[in-house]
Structure formats: structure tokens, C-alpha cells
Amino acid sequence: MSTRDNLIESARALLWERGYVGTSPKAIQQRAGAGQGSMYHHFAGKEELARAAIDRTAAELRAGVDAQLSGPGTALQRISAYLRRERDILKGCPIGGLTQDPDVMVAPALREPVEETLTWLCTRLAGVLTEGLEADELSPPLDPAATAAAIVAVLQGGYVLARAADSETSFEQAVEGILALLTAHTIH
Template identity: 55%
Template sequence: MTENSRTRLVESTRELLWDRGYSATSPRAILDAAGVGQGSMYHHFHGKEDLARAAMQRNAEEMRIQVDADLAGPGTAVDKITGYLHRERDVLRGCRFGKLAQDAEVEASAALHTLVSEMFSWLQMRLTEVIEQGQIDGELSAEVNATSVAAMIAATLQGGYVLARAAQDTAAFDLAIEGALELLRAIATPR
């Protein structure tokens, strides 16, 4: 049972980080959610920042597995990106990393910010690879810059979360994704 409190702390932190971000998440709220005392947290972790780091590392592991599952599957580049963008998401809750990227206290913490930064640069690299392969295969126009299209896709996803949250309606997210895919198909050669 030695690892049970630790795990519960990390899982509670992951949920609270997702809903309220880092700055607005108090150790007290984490302890209440995990159902453990304060001493337990300071035994397993150095403090709030250290606990958040552990939670974000778990998020990164899961995210990489999910993205790889979407992008490494069979089909064309458009199929892969469509699969990635259409994956079921908790849209109104937002992106676990996107929310933290905007958090001033995360930005002020090198340890925390690095995790966010690396996640997004890895994602854009993976998307770029898929688009470049599509160009090599003659599926996508070689005229476009693969890096910028990859950035546009990652941005549409992140911005879709923002628009949906502003409208309190997932429709805005779905529309943005649809728009990106419509335009992506416009640079695909009919086969």
C-alpha cells in the first residue's frame, strides 16, 4: 500500500490541473480530492511544483501513446490526420497541455514549462513527418510547406478548444476541425 497514496495524489493532481490549471490548483484541493493528509504529500513530493511535474509527466506519456496510435495507423496522410483530429475528446474540458501553456506560473517554472514545450514540439514534428510522407507519396501537393501545414493543424486543434470553451459549445471546435480538413483535402490530389 506504500504506493497507493502517491498514485492517488498524482491522479487527483492530473484532474485538477486539467480543470483549473496550475496556478489555481491549491495543495489543499489536491489533498481533499485524493483523500490523504498533508504529511503524505510532503513525504512523497517536495511540494506543489514537484507533484505537478509528476502529474504532467504521466499526461505526456499518455498523450504520446495516443498521438502515435492515431498517426502511425494505416492509410494515407489525410486519413491519419483525419483520424487524429476526429479522435473523441473532452472538448469543453480543453487540452491538458494547452491550458498549462497559458498559465503564468507554469511559464515561470523551468521544470514545468519544459514539459509543455517538449510536448508541442514533438507533436508538430510528428505531424510534419506525416505530411512530408504524403508529399513523397504524391498524395499531397509538394507546393505547400509541410512544417507550416503541421503548425496550422496543431493550432486549429488548440484554438478549437478555446473557441468551444468561449461558446460553451463543442460545435465551434467541430467547425474549426472541419474547416482544416476541407482545406487539407484541397491540396490532396484526387486518386
Template identity: 60%
Template sequence: MSTSERLIESTRELLWERGYVGTSPKAILERAGAGQGSMYHHFRGKPDLALAAIRRTADELCATAERVLAGPGTPFERIETYLLRERDVLRGCPIGRLTMDPDVIASDELRAPVDETITRIRQLIAKTVQEGQRQGQFAPELDGEEIGAAVLATIQGGYVLARASGSPAAFDAGVRGLLSLLTPRTSA
């Protein structure tokens, strides 16, 4: 792995663990096993490196959502698979966590990929709900954008509940509750 790749990957991990404010250039260099001038040779500084790391994480999260939500199964099954997919619940969301970082939120440049990721995933879920409506699986009065927002709120809130309790059970309970509300009803 090249030095710039090690710097990006180290920054991704540190942002997930510590947030932007808690991620120092020194910690990045130590984690990457890179020399003192390496970061400034490849990047303009911490904000530039953080942006590259955030974009890579955002791209991966969007690719995972696209793969699951456009994959096989009914629209409900795809949403269920997305909600139940493997996550490191006690670490939280590597993108959602950045919304609590004042320096990220204060920077239009750093906040943009965070907002774009959340928007893109919400749109993918909305599209899946609309497909389910056309197939008669979901009620026509459901609003796909609102369901997308509810799915994301459940996931992000589930991370908070799990981290607060120190147990993934709270995350799992939120997901099960949302799925019970979304489960297609069969006519009698």
C-alpha cells in the same frame, strides 16, 4: 492505487480543471483522499508533484498522437483521424491549457514538458505530411512543420472557441475547415 499514484492522478485532474495557480495542496490531498503529510512524503512539494502530473499527461497525449499518426490509413486519413478523435472539447486541452498559467510559463521546469509535447506532436504531423508528399497525396510545396503548426493551432483555437461559446460546434467547424483545406485533390 498507491498514495503517490492517487496524488499524481488527482493533480492531473485539478490542473486540467483549475490550472496550476488554482490547484492548492489542500485540494490535491482532498481529491486523493490522502493525509496531510502524504504529498511531502512522496514529493518535494507542489511543483514536484505538478511536474510528475504534467509529464504523465504529456506522455499520454504523445502516445495517443503517435498511435493515431503512425496507425493504418493514408497520411491524410491519419491526420483526419487525429483531428476527429474523441476529445472533451469543453474542458480544453490538459496540456494546452497550461500555457495560459503564468506560474507554469514562468517555470522552465514546468514549461518544458508542455513545450516538448507540442513540439513532438507537431513533428509527428510534419512527418505524416512528408510521407503524404512522397506518396503524391499532398502538394510538394506544403511545409510539413507549418501544417503541423496549423493542425495544433486549429485544435487549440478550437478548444478556446468551444469553451467561449459553450458548444463543441465551434471546435468541429474549425476541424472541418482545416480538413477541407488539406483534402487531397484528385487530378481531372
């Protein structure tokens, strides 16, 4: 892996673990095994490096979600596979968690990929729900956009509940709850 990639990967891990303020350039450099000169050779500063790290995390998240939502099965089966996929629940969402970081939210360059990713996720889920309606798998009055927003809210809220309780159970209950509500809209 190149020095630039090591810096980005180190920033990604630290942002997820510590947030933006808790991620110092020195900590990034130490984790990457890179000197200050190397960091500033590749990036103008901490914000530019954080943006590259957030962009990479967002791209990875999108690719994984898209692969699951594009897989075989009904709309509900694909959404269920996405919601039940293996994840590090107690660490939270590496993108959604950034919304709780005030320094990320006030910096347009850092906020933009977070907002774009969550908007993309809602849009992608709404597309799958629309497919389910068009294939007569799901029944009206299910609103794809509102339901997709609810799914994302439940997912992100599930992370918060699990972290607060220090237990994955709360997350799993939230997922099962939204899936039960969606199941009520399936056409048998």
C-alpha cells in the same frame, strides 16, 4: 493504485479543471485521500507534484496521438482520425490549456514538458505530412512543418472558440476547415 499515483492523478485532474494556482496541495490531498505527510513523503512540494502530473498527461497524450498517427490509411486519413477523435472539447486540451496559466509558463520545470509536448506534436504531424508527400498522396507546395504548426494552432484555437461559445460546434468547424484545406492538397 499507490498513494503516489493517487496524488499524481488528483493533481492531473485539478490542473485541468482549475489550473496551477487554483490547485492547492490541500485540494490534491483531499481528492487523493492522502495526508500532508504522504504528499511530502513522495514529492518535495506542489511544483514537483505538478511536474509529475504534467509529465504523465503529456506521456498519455503522446501515446494516444502516436497510435492514431501510426495507424492504417493515407496521411490525410490518419490526421483526420486524430483531429476527429473523441475528446472533451469544452474542457480544452490538458496540455495546451496550461500555456494560458502564467504560473506554469514562468516556472521552467512546469513549462518544459508543455513546450516539449507541443513541439513533439508539430514534429509528429510534420512527419505524417512528409510521408504523404513522399507517397504522392499530398501535393507540393505543402510545407510539412508550417502545415503541422497550423494544424496544432487550429486545434488549440478550436478549443478556445468552443469554450468561449460554450459549444463544441466552433471546434468542429475549425477541424473541418483545416481538413478541407488539407484535402485541397491531395492527389486524386
